[in-house]
Amino acid sequence: MTGSEAPPSFRLAYVPGVTPGKWVRIWQERLPGTPLDLVAVPAAEAQRLLREGGADAGVVRLPVDRTVFSAIPLYTETTVVVVPKDHAIAAVDEVSLEDLADDVVFQPLDDTLPWQGLPGRPAIERPATTADAIELVAAGVGVLVVPQSLARLHHRRDLTYRPVTDAPRSGVALSWPEDRTTDLVDDFIGIVRGRTVNSTRGRRPSPAERPEGTAKGTTKDQPKDGARRAGRPAREAAGGTSAAGGRRGAATGRGGTPAGRRGARPGRPRRRS
The missing domain is CATH 3.40.190.10 (Periplasmic binding protein-like II)
Structure with a gap:
């Protein structure tokens, strides 16, 4: 990044009455190199702002147009x-x-x-x-x-x-245009849902973010296939098994007599003349 380039930022819209301060603090702790810009917007203008790209996501009041926006309900107000x-x-x-x-x-x-x-x-x-x-x-x-x-x-x-016990209530949700679900949106979803930094439910790390020497779908501590084969018990490598009636029995005769000692039948005793 050159000196003239600004770091990417995440723009979060919020409507009156909503207080996103807790999520902003967590964002700043986890992604200190990515600024989060708050955009205050009247409730009636929130969907238009998101649709036109004025913010990446918003904490808005329901309902929203579900043909355009994804939404995660957060709470319903008294x-x-x-x-x-x-x-x-x-x-x-x-x-x-x-x-x-x-x-x-x-x-x-x-x-x-x-x-x-x-x-x-x-x-x-x-x-x-x-x-x-x-x-x-x-x-x-x-x-x-x-x-x-x-x-x-x-x-x-x-x-x-x-x-007012029987009045209608207002629901609040995190919402964003469904066709613009970026990595930064995924990061903020994880924060709102309470995921930890090491949660496996967040977005997948890019190849550059993976630990050195770790292939996709494996971990450093996972033994390679050859190592697993080398560590098999000797009897398994030889084709044996400890199961009852298994292949080990094929190496012995009846009564446990080794098969290799089974010679010809003993001859009949000679008759005395």
């Missing part, structure tokens, strides 16, 4: 409702969608939940972003139902949140 601290909901541990019937429930344009029908009373208009909806909740205008990670991301001292 759904919560964000309310002012003086709201009645703040006094309970959890709520159901029915408990929101009298509240204005905001659905921002970047909402990530797969709603079949929004609970509560509809807002006059939809906020542009989750951050805008949080500002409206803080003003006491309504409430917001979101994945828990987004409630934490937009935390304010005057707001709190509670789990």
Whole structure:
């Protein structure tokens, strides 16, 4: 590599609420010569970014287009409702969608939940972003139902949140274009799945990475075929076996008498005249 050439890098996209820090630290420990660049992207834009090559892989929200992308589901988030601290909901541990019937429930344009029908009373208009909806909740205008990670991301001292037991949930996955499964993508998959450095489930090493003198499919400690033959027991090399009734019996006569001592039958005794 010349001085003008930059080392290859791995670009990882991530959507709001996702925290890939742990995986990034492991990457830096295992592949210190390969930079990992983080690319923040709105949830609605993540698939387009990956499709156009703006990142090698992404930690995104499901669903994704499985005709284009591979995906490894990572976890499913708890759904919560964000309310002012003086709201009645703040006094309970959890709520159901029915408990929101009298509240204005905001659905921002970047909402990530797969709603079949929004609970509560509809807002006059939809906020542009989750951050805008949080500002409206803080003003006491309504409430917001979101994945828990987004409630934490937009935390304010005057707001709190509670789990909603029967609300739809958002799944998070590692995803990448199926036709661009590179070695670096395989390396990151191994990190996300918790594989160790020496795991045999990772990508196969290139010939340059194999230990010197090791052929494909063999190991240094594996004896060569000739060495295995040389180490066979003497009786096996001679064609014998210790199995009962085996070939060793062919070398002896009845009663264990060596076959080589079996001569002609003794003659009949002469009659005395």
